[in-house]
Amino acid sequence: MKLSQYFLPVLKEVPAEAKIISHQLMLRCGMIKQTTAGIYSWLPLGFKVLKKIEEIVHDEQIKAGHIPMLMPTIQPAELWQESGRYDDYGKEMLRINDRQDRNYLYGPTNEELITDIFRSNVSSYKDLPLTLYHIQWKFRDELRPRFGVMRGREFYMKDGYNFDLNEKEAINAYNRHFVSYLRTFNRIGLQAIPMRAETGPIGGNYSHEFLVLANTGESKVFFDKTLLDLDTGQGKLDYYQNTDIEKVVERFTKPYARTEDTHDENLFLEVPEDRRIESKAIEVGQIFYFGTKYSEPMKAFVVSPAGKRVPVHMGSHGIGVSRLVGAIIEASHDEKGIIWPEPVAPFFAGLINLNYRDEECIKVCDQVYEELGSNGIEILYDDTDERPGSKFAKMDLIGLPWQIVVGPKGLKEGKIELVYRRTGEATLLTLGELLEKISTAHKALLEV
RNA sequence: CGGGCUAUGGCGCAGUCUGGUAGCGCGUUCGUCUGGGGGACGAAAGGUCGUGAGUUCAAAUCUCGCUAGCCCGACCA
Structure with missing residues (x-):
């Protein structure tokens, strides 16, 4: 979405x-x-x-x-x-x-x-x-x-x-x-x-x-x-x-x-x-x-x-x-907001595009969004033209388990940031690594 | 149901005591700048002041009624 x-x-x-x-x-x-x-x-x-x-x-x-x-x-x-x-x-x-x-x-x-x-x-x-x-x-x-x-x-x-x-x-x-x-x-x-x-x-x-x-x-x-x-x-x-x-x-x-x-x-x-x-x-x-x-x-x-x-x-x-x-x-x-347990989270991950005017950011976000979406993983993609601060705050507030942060700085190094909402732990990953990690986490969720 | 409190723009509030041009912050719209943690500047839209009656030259403001909501208690998935 x-x-x-x-x-x-x-x-x-x-x-x-x-x-x-x-x-x-x-x-x-x-x-x-x-x-x-x-x-x-x-x-x-x-x-x-x-x-x-x-x-x-x-x-x-x-x-x-x-x-x-x-x-x-x-x-x-x-x-x-x-x-x-x-x-x-x-x-x-x-x-x-x-x-x-x-x-x-x-x-x-x-x-x-x-x-x-x-x-x-x-x-x-x-x-x-x-x-x-x-x-x-x-x-x-x-x-x-x-x-x-x-x-x-x-x-x-x-x-x-x-x-x-x-x-x-x-x-x-x-x-x-x-x-x-x-x-x-x-x-x-x-x-x-x-x-x-x-x-x-x-x-x-x-x-x-x-x-x-x-x-x-x-x-x-x-x-x-x-x-x-x-x-x-x-x-x-x-x-x-x-x-x-x-x-x-x-x-x-x-x-x-x-x-x-x-x-x-x-x-x-x-x-x-x-x-x-x-x-x-x-x-x-x-x-x-x-x-x-x-x-x-x-x-x-x-x-x-x-x-x-x-x-x-x-x-x-x-x-x-x-x-x-x-x-x-x-x-x-x-203090920032909800932290949804994964099985009941409204979306599995949030995707933050830090600069909606940057073509590279848009391209990578679209790729992440399509790839994960086609695997049945629900993603909330913040594709609005707001400033980064309000995007982070909003994503923290609604508490989706994973946050995928795509910004020009990271992309220069070929990296995307993945944040786990519950711990705040952030890791820098390549696109391939990111898709792999999210898919694996999502699969684990289905095996109940 | 007993006791207490509140009602003013989408949200949070001031103004009510002491009647006299309806205000602030956030949000929204437009423009320019900005772009990794709710940014800046400029412009704008948006309110029968919960509702009905009364007092008064004049009511968001005073009086009475009504309605809705909130809090404490009793009651409940």
């Missing part, structure tokens, strides 16, 4: 209404524009990042054997009356009437809708286990939206729902989500710590939240430092080898890790003092097992192997996709 043909309205100054760094940077980078309280338009750069995160979330869900679909944003009140949540949910739910004065709502979550789909199509244990999910806009009418997309009223969320014959099977699904979520956050470039959580309005018996440490986070967390060293292991996982998956979950749930809501000071004090960490964190995902809370009232039954009609056991699981954009920035920025 050539910058001269793109839509990237960057701001030099910090808008007054933005208080936390991710919100400020998203506005300054021209990623979002607030439309009204807690509701944002996603401008091209922000939209690209949102879609990259979404792709990774999809990929990991599909690896775990879960099936993508799409449900609507507007739902009929009747379904929520069946589950009893139409009254329970309160003012957070945006209620809407149509021209016939029928009652609708803008979905804050989809348990009722998915249960309705399930019950009208599945009636045998033979169709289980089943996990369906979608990534869709949600709306919760927060009293006080703030922090940009981190706590908007409208938000983009992956939500999934598992249907199983019994509790044991449903716990397998729970564990599958547990592990796939860890992998998802890792791929996005975040370390998320699973913590025991309250079940809230979703209800149920088991729940874990996944939290990313950040001092601007809204949750207070207490955990054992050893959690920071755990990983889910390398390579492919067979999500249906239940005991293998269970072992991973056990490793992650053994050390103490709780949010303020479930924190138990006495248990925490059993953690050796040098391993106790108290921090602020951002919640980026949550998983629930709630048994038959919805299947019983909504009559989602299947016939068991013994020939009896039994309510299905369910769980639900969410990842805040739009919130993740903010969370990533909170976790990865410096």
Whole structure:
């Protein structure tokens, strides 16, 4: 993409209404524009990042054997009356009437809708286990939206729902989500710590939240430092080898890790003092097992192997996709701007032409741009006639992983400068070396 | 929902107390110079001062209502 043909309205100054760094940077980078309280338009750069995160979330869900679909944003009140949540949910739910004065709502979550789909199509244990999910806009009418997309009223969320014959099977699904979520956050470039959580309005018996440490986070967390060293292991996982998956979950749930809501000071004090960490964190995902809370009232039954009609056991699981954009920035920025983790960067590299009136510069830039572009590498080429200083500042601000700097000075020596945004490390390379290095780095990114 | 604050050009702000020609910086446009870290000089465009009513010869400025946004708390992916 050539910058001269793109839509990237960057701001030099910090808008007054933005208080936390991710919100400020998203506005300054021209990623979002607030439309009204807690509701944002996603401008091209922000939209690209949102879609990259979404792709990774999809990929990991599909690896775990879960099936993508799409449900609507507007739902009929009747379904929520069946589950009893139409009254329970309160003012957070945006209620809407149509021209016939029928009652609708803008979905804050989809348990009722998915249960309705399930019950009208599945009636045998033979169709289980089943996990369906979608990534869709949600709306919760927060009293006080703030922090940009981190706590908007409208938000983009992956939500999934598992249907199983019994509790044991449903716990397998729970564990599958547990592990796939860890992998998802890792791929996005975040370390998320699973913590025991309250079940809230979703209800149920088991729940874990996944939290990313950040001092601007809204949750207070207490955990054992050893959690920071755990990983889910390398390579492919067979999500249906239940005991293998269970072992991973056990490793992650053994050390103490709780949010303020479930924190138990006495248990925490059993953690050796040098391993106790108290921090602020951002919640980026949550998983629930709630048994038959919805299947019983909504009559989602299947016939068991013994020939009896039994309510299905369910769980639900969410990842805040739009919130993740903010969370990533909170976790990865410096005083100059954003530093995108490579898998979610809106472009893989930025190409800076330091003198757009120099024919040699133009020629070399065009070559780099075409060569990398034809290999499927996304490049943002600053081909504008601005001065070098503002080009550098802009590129640092939007935080693309690599910066390719082409200027008359370097070209005299036959060299192009390559800067790695995260470290600021700069190397002078020939055109051939540069193309090779970027291509290699890009290939490594694809091998997940 | 309780408490506090704000609303003036695209962005950041001054002007309001003490009523009297709407201003500054950044950005934008044009020109000249400049060209490796948000450059210089010159010219220009752009504002019903959130909104409605009131007081007054006169309102960005005073009074009352409304709306929107921000902050602290409670609540939440």
